Amino acid sequence: MDTLLRDLGPQVLGVLVRRGADFAAAEDAVQEALVEAVRRWPDDPPAEPKGWLVTVAWRRFLDAQRSDSARQRRELAQVETPPPGPTEQHDDTLLLLFLCCHPSLTPASSVALTLRAVGGLTTRQIAEAYLVPEATMAQRISRAKRAVADVGIGAPGDLGTVLKVLYLIFNEGYSGEVDLAAEAIRLTRQLAGSSDEPEVGGLLALMLLHHARRAARFTADGSLVPLAEQDRSRWDGHAIAEGVVVLQAALARDRLGEYQAQAAIAALHADARTAEETDWSQILEWYDELARLTDSPVVALNRAVAVGAVDGPLAGLRAVEQVPDDVPRHAAVRAYLHEQAGNRELAHDLYVVAASRATSAAERDHLTRQAARLHR
Template identity: 75%
Template sequence: MSDALVRSLTPSVLGILVRRGADFAAAEDAVQDALIEAVRVWPAELPRDPKGWLVTVAWRRFLDATRADTARRRREDRVDEEPGPGPAPTVDDTLQLYFLCAHPSLTPSSAVALTLRAVGGLTTRQIAQAYLVPEATMAQRISRAKRTVSGVRFDKAGDVATVLRVFYLVFNEGYSGDVDLAAEAIRLTRQLAAVIDHPEVAGLLALMLLHHARRAARTAPDGSLVPLAEQDRGRWDTESIAEGVEILQAALARDRLGEYQAQAAVAALHADAPIAAETDWVQIVEWYDELARLTDSPVVRLNRAVAVGEADGPRAGLAALAALDDALPRHTAVAAYLHERDGDLATAARLYAEAAQKAPNLAERDHLTRQAARLNTRQRR
């Protein structure tokens, strides 16, 4: 049984413990202990009922911890020694966990950390490594998050949008260290899609699959970014694309459009073009118009200007760009690109260099610097 499969049982096991009366924070610690035990013991002998095994071990850990606590504090606890099977856990119990870990009272970083541990079943050390912070810091971030949500009632329905936002953040972080956060985000979103029927959950899953499909083509062997137009489309993962498109189509058919479905639709149109030149930019502009209506995000308006530049020519793109605040992140990079397309190489080179100075990440900065260098070299010849 693979590590991911073990971890896929995390939310339902935790849901059972909470349903039996354990408080969330203590139950979460106990499940985490049980997972570590499973990883140690299962390779030698896989239990016939893995979930039952995890519940038994986690419950025992919970009781031990509670007893130790009780002894220390010298006060009674109301936990039953040997509970009956208890009420059967429902799908809703699992779902509540997702809501709890993404609760609006948590900061984004706390929600991400708590979700990865309590729903994803990752260890604190793995989460710390993925986000490049010390394990002690991550442990504190998680226990504070647990304290923050400790007063939240477990039976109150949450907003699925908050959960999706957390998954989106995890996916967008990409991958560093041992844990593949993009793959983890896909796994979690898939798991959520199995317990809730919601077109935006499907939309986000489709969006992730369509972007994940390009992963191999997105970076050159030297680690540099390869822009979409220059990617070797033969290296795109067609299986992932097919699955993403199918999920998206089913979601769109339900006629409850949301931002993730619209973003996925843009990604699907890119995936549909065998070569960059055959991209249906007119339709992409239409989807960005939908997105702008749904989100009012500056990133969307910037991306729309790029799409307009492709659909109606660079002048039209520059006109669309002129309507936007030039302090927006990547505004300069988009301007550079559109000026290059318009044939104004000197301005483009200057703007690429300027954009590189403002780039929020190393790969993008290097990419923009290379663009400036390419144009400057060409002009010197």
């Protein structure tokens, strides 16, 4: 029942918001309805769980509104609607997702509100995942709710912002008791079911293809394993196959976007049985496409690695020279290419610099081991 309630909660919240309920008040009403469901359903399960929740939540919302000031009672007369009927059977999660990812919100606020309202996670779970106090996360979510209430449901949605927020959630990976990568895939899959935009499929494919390598990314003691050294038998073949199918369907629409291009690169890596069989020429072609779609210096840096694999490490280093040196992993890429070119001493020094700039302990330890290996 917990899974059912988690799935239905965001849908019911979306119905109330679409009817005109204030976001924060609507969530309070939905939470009360969910508590009532936990109490009553084991003994008296409803035939239509979603309809039951909408009815109870809407009544709770109206009761709260009626107990407020005269101004609120006048507003109530404008939003009151009949009990749920056939028109309530569609999924309002998409509306809710766009509200939570409105461009007026900061990325951090959009992430937190999306996980709370659409993902159905508790404030405590979100706080643990992002390693912040629960009170801090509660304040962040409350501010986001107020901002959404000010925006209103008539504001146009921004698909690009939604996709960026979902990708931010995905890249957090696993932390605490919540698997944010899996949660991001679940939410993106829901969005893909309601949208025919190829970039939604591109993002879903990208997530699936990256997530397929998850089991091989770290050793038992937590050490980082680079892509070229991963045990590919541990990759999830089903996730790779699904990702490729989703990507092909997106590319067939002939409206290329950056997520589709990134997914194509990931698919080429996944297609290689060994690191030596990687089709770097095709990967470089896709990086050229990606560079035309975005001016991201991170893309330019990753493209330099592909240039090095196709045209040699010196060509790769020339490509790196065009990338600002404050881009994350800049020193690490230079170290790798210099090592490939036989400049072991310079590569060692650059690995040391890269380790000092690492953003995670696993990455720092990996780069430190690379430096130590060349110092022998």
